[in-house]
Amino acid sequence: MAAINRDDVAHLARLAHIEMSAEELDRMAGELAVIVDSVKSVSEAAGDDVPATSHPIPLSNVFREDVVGHTFTAEQALSGAPDSFEGRFKVPAILDED
Amino acid sequence: MTELNNSELIRLSAAQLAVKLAAREVTSVEVTQAYLDRIADVDGQVNAFLHVNAEEALAVAAEVDAIRAAGGAEAEELHELAGVPIAVKDLIVTIGQPTTAGSKILEGWHSPYDATVIKKLRAAKMPILGKTNLDEFAMGSSTEHSAYGPTRNPWDLDRIPGGSGGGSAAAVAAFEAPLALGTDTGGSIRQPGAVTGTVGMKPTYGAVSRYGAIAMASSLDQIGPVSRTVLDSALLQEVIGGHDPFDSTSLTDPFDTLVAAAKTGNVKGMKIGIVKELHGEGYQAGVENRFNESLELLKEAGAEIVEVSCPNFKYALGAYYLIMPSEVSSNLAKFDGVRYGLRVLPKDGPMTIERVMGATRAAGFGDEVKRRIILGTYALSAGYYDAYYGSAQKVRTLIQRDFDAAFAQADVLISPTAPTTAFRLGEKLDDPLAMYLNDVATIPANMAGIPGLSLPGGLADEDGLPVGIQLLAPAREDARLYRVGAVLESLLEEKWGGPLLAQAPELKNAALGTASNSAGGSN
Numbered sequence: 001m002a003a004i005n006r007d008d009v010a011h012l013a014r015l016a017h018i019e020m021s022a023e024e025l026d027r028m029a030g031e032l033a034v035i036v037d038s039v040k041s042v043s044e045a046a047g048d049d050v051p052a053t054s055h056p057i058p059l060s061n062v063f064r065e066d067v068v069g070h071t072f073t074a075e076q077a078l079s080g081a082p083d084s085f086e087g088r089f090k091v092p093a094i095l096d097e098d
Numbered sequence: 099m100t101e102l103n104n105s106e107l108i109r110l111s112a113a114q115l116a117v118k119l120a121a122r123e124v125t126s127v128e129v130t131q132a133y134l135d136r137i138a139d140v141d142g143q144v145n146a147f148l149h150v151n152a153e154e155a156l157a158v159a160a161e162v163d164a165i166r167a168a169g170g171a172e173a174e175e176l177h178e179l180a181g182v183p184i185a186v187k188d189l190i191v192t193i194g195q196p197t198t199a200g201s202k203i204l205e206g207w208h209s210p211y212d213a214t215v216i217k218k219l220r221a222a223k224m225p226i227l228g229k230t231n232l233d234e235f236a237m238g239s240s241t242e243h244s245a246y247g248p249t250r251n252p253w254d255l256d257r258i259p260g261g262s263g264g265g266s267a268a269a270v271a272a273f274e275a276p277l278a279l280g281t282d283t284g285g286s287i288r289q290p291g292a293v294t295g296t297v298g299m300k301p302t303y304g305a306v307s308r309y310g311a312i313a314m315a316s317s318l319d320q321i322g323p324v325s326r327t328v329l330d331s332a333l334l335q336e337v338i339g340g341h342d343p344f345d346s347t348s349l350t351d352p353f354d355t356l357v358a359a360a361k362t363g364n365v366k367g368m369k370i371g372i373v374k375e376l377h378g379e380g381y382q383a384g385v386e387n388r389f390n391e392s393l394e395l396l397k398e399a400g401a402e403i404v405e406v407s408c409p410n411f412k413y414a415l416g417a418y419y420l421i422m423p424s425e426v427s428s429n430l431a432k433f434d435g436v437r438y439g440l441r442v443l444p445k446d447g448p449m450t451i452e453r454v455m456g457a458t459r460a461a462g463f464g465d466e467v468k469r470r471i472i473l474g475t476y477a478l479s480a481g482y483y484d485a486y487y488g489s490a491q492k493v494r495t496l497i498q499r500d501f502d503a504a505f506a507q508a509d510v511l512i513s514p515t516a517p518t519t520a521f522r523l524g525e526k527l528d529d530p531l532a533m534y535l536n537d538v539a540t541i542p543a544n545m546a547g548i549p550g551l552s553l554p555g556g557l558a559d560e561d562g563l564p565v566g567i568q569l570l571a572p573a574r575e576d577a578r579l580y581r582v583g584a585v586l587e588s589l590l591e592e593k594w595g596g597p598l599l600a601q602a603p604e605l606k607n608a609a610l611g612t613a614s615n616s617a618g619g620s621n
Contacts, residue, residue: 012476
């Protein structure tokens, strides 16, 4: 498997919406390279015949009655919002204008 | 009038307090105030609490006292732990108190709803003393990744209290609370228990509702009890456990024999398995010595010690550090400066939502959280998914098979909880990989969803610091851990002549001067 480099980290940081300074990218790339190297043996541990486990205790068909339960008022839902307007979350421009 | 002074009162176990409260030898207001006074005295040094909830706690205590004083049916119906105070890890949402998750991104945020476990504490009328410190979003093994400063270990203030739930463990160890709630994703209840000389229980995945615990890695996270005795953890798990329709992973099993199991502990004829891969090389000598001593005591009490092997455990840490960050990267995407918490505007350039998210998350998250989000984003990205995340999920199956084989030979498994005693603050902060190794013995239980209990096993010879003993049982067999744990606890306390925490150094009243604290003090 390929090692993780600074360009990868810059790309991943953009995907994850985390702004990073040049210094931070340098440091993070070094740290992540060590971590990725230490976990790579995992890919050799299991053969193709081993099924994946996504959930530790298998449960299936967890349903409930389709009735309206507790809901928050708009005021409660907006109580922690950094900005709101007329009962809605207010955000800066969604589309880049340039 | 109470015959006990406050110093004696705060050292009682929750079970002992419950008896005195029911007999009206002491009031809940007296108990709650004694703990609030203790917090005021020592928390300046320990930093276990991020928020103290004095007013509400005293109001709940007064309500319990009034019901008991009035007598009658309402007093009869009070829960056994009514009036016994508790501290709550600040990853669990509460109405009326801030919830920060130890992060700047949620500074000052108030949840509009209570976690299910909080609703259950309120129904049992247990006064909530406040919210305890943790590594940011529960990511860490030392509490040093908290945005609000590290918690210190009451046994030695220069050392870490474990993590992520160092605040809950230190609060209980420093007699700032008789009980606390923690969350355990890879050991965050058990490892702090081990290094602070307290008890910590990770229940079976789904035995306690996760609704209202801010999710770190949803397939691994579990809320559980933190206490000073095995019985107290059993009492608390029965309060907080049970099926919850708000958590689709919640189990319908009753888990109602835990207290009985702790009270009727017996290991005669039980098979207790030593996991070959979970001790020996890489474990501190003093940890090994205390571990061997516990094995001897269990053998003398009639248990049969067998050795089992779990060969795939060597992949557990690596697989965990792929699965957990993958789930982290998804769960923490919601902290984007739109619906709650911090919003930071970019210093210059176009003011678009994407750039606001980038600036908010850059300023709001600490280094460890960023590392794990990036690692998880990497593990889930096209081209790497099968090699990383897919392989790690297969390892999860192998670990479950190892446990199945082990539990075919033994009723419970036993190991040290952590490879070392508490290390010094700062010692591993710049070496993420060294920090991750602390969880090597606790992670397999989370990967398989099985319950794990850590209890004090004594003090390491070389540094006089607490060592934790971990017990593991098959899924849904939480009661077995309480049964064996209570036996081992009583055998060890007989040997020590009292609880291990009685040997902890006295914390000086912060108001009277600076910390002077020597490790390994004894009385």
